[in-house]
Amino acid sequence: MAFFRPAILDSFAGYSRQQFSSDVLAGITVGVIALPLAMAFAIASGLKPEAGIFAAIIGGLIVALLGGTKVQIAGPAGAFIVIVYAIVDRYGVANLLLATTLSGVFLFLMGLFRLGTLVRFIPIAVIVGFTNGIAVLIILSQIKDFFGLQIPQLPSQFFSMVQTLFDRASSWSPATLVLSISSLIFLILWRLFHKRIGKLGMIPGTIWVLVLATLVTSIFSLPVETIGSRFGGIPAGLPSPQWQGITWESAQLVIAPAMTLALLGAIESLLCARIADGLTHERHRPNQELMGQGVANFVMPLFGGMPVTGTIARTVTNIESGARTPISAIVHSITLLLIIVIAAPLAKDIPLACLAAILIFIAWNMGDWKQFIDFKQFRLPYRITMISVFLLTVTVDLTVAVQVGLILAFVTFVYRISSLSRIETAPVADFPFLEGQEDKVAAYRIYGALFFGAVQLLEKIEQRLPQCAVVLDFKNVIYIDATGMDSLIEFMHHCQTRGVTVYICGLNHQTHDIALRSGLYDKMSAEFFCHDLAAGLQKVRNAFLKPY
Incomplete structure (x- = not known):
């Protein structure tokens, strides 16, 4: 026990x-x-x-x-x-x-x-919205006894309640x-x-x-x-x-x-x-x-x-x-x-x-x-969530209000996390041998989370694939979900059909674990995994750029 x-x-x-x-x-x-x-x-x-x-x-x-x-x-x-x-x-x-x-x-x-x-984990906007909504409904429900109105049974629905009062x-x-x-x-x-x-x-x-x-x-x-x-x-x-x-x-x-x-x-x-x-x-x-x-x-x-x-x-x-x-x-x-x-x-x-x-x-x-008084200081998604939960609590139902509030908070969270996730081209100044070879080799650093709300990052790379190889650095990726890994595997398949080799670098504990469980290591030879971007680019240089 x-x-x-x-x-x-x-x-x-x-x-x-x-x-x-x-x-x-x-x-x-x-x-x-x-x-x-x-x-x-x-x-x-x-x-x-x-x-x-x-x-x-x-x-x-x-x-x-x-x-x-x-x-x-x-x-x-x-x-x-x-x-x-x-x-x-x-x-x-x-x-x-x-x-x-x-x-x-x-x-x-x-x-x-x-x-x-x-x-x-329930957002404060949802809590404030339904708390204030409940407070309004409590006040409305007490108008009958506060004024001594002759009402045998006060309806529970907002509009019927107001009409009866x-x-x-x-x-x-x-x-x-x-x-x-x-x-x-x-x-x-x-x-x-x-x-x-x-x-x-x-x-x-x-x-x-x-x-x-x-x-x-x-x-x-x-x-x-x-x-x-x-x-x-x-x-x-x-x-x-x-x-x-x-x-x-x-x-x-x-x-x-x-x-x-x-x-x-x-x-x-x-x-x-x-x-x-x-x-x-x-x-x-x-x-x-x-x-x-x-x-x-x-x-x-x-x-x-x-x-x-x-x-x-x-x-x-x-x-x-x-x-x-x-x-x-x-x-x-x-x-x-x-x-x-x-x-x-x-x-x-x-x-x-x-x-x-x-x-x-x-x-x-x-x-x-006070949250309503200081309304303008909050971001638009916070305001929309709080007002939506408040109005739905008062006019519809607390269950619906919380459900809608959580959905809005979820959408807002996904949008914010996806906006923080980005992909950057590795600067040529850090790797001089890449100068003039951009049409043959591309190297990218990925930041943030590769999840269902940010899979478009890899889609952008697909639109400008080089001739020989793509090196992806995952050192700054804090999280990959199943959808993100599925998108990576799909990206690799797309590159393979175009004759482009993909190198994966810098997988940390979480990203390595999801790669292992998704079978990524079975789909790629160990030589295409590198512990950092520099090592990956060195392999690319030896394989594709040495003759030039």
């Missing part, structure tokens, strides 16, 4: 009582922060608030025990809202639970087959709007000035606004929708696990949404882990992290919870509060459990308008809007 080693097993070397105290305090802090966020994320996803709370408690505990990061806090995340809401709207809650189970399987397999490092705009509630705006202003001011008010500033603004909004709603009996009026409150404990029946037909139905959940969960958790590494100066294990996340998402549907992943805001808060081991994440889950056991009856008076304001505030801070 060497491939499966949770970070918690390596977290207690030199562990002290002081560090334990710091972990416990950090866990309590982040547990209190997680409560309103867990409920808000669940409600925004079209689920009951307890689905988010159970996910934070159970999912956070499993990732703490089995994950590859020492300080990461897992739970429901804002990035999942749009995807989960769309799955619930299209397939229903039962199929969301199935999709979550399958996403857990996919995540575990990604970690098992060591694909964690590949997720890091526009059609029902006249049904807004003055009391709801005042409470929402007041909550949002409070959060903004708290972020700006909380460090100036001493110990009170240590309590998160989301907790203050939740408590104040709930008190105002209860004392003045405001005509606003609450958790109690919509959901009847939250349970005062964890549910018993229940296995959801799986059929082949239902699995086929949700396989695409499950893959989307897995991909998004992998990106979010590993991005969070990298941020944690930068703050703690340690290194996480990406594949172990994916396996831990996979187990958590496989288990969550047994308790009716929503998908979980690493959460950046709570993880950063955890680290800044002094956490250094998974003990803090375990305490975070215990804190949440104690809160719902003790204070579940009070949750029924929490106004949805306040939760909507919290989510809008989080979504705005979640987006990397």
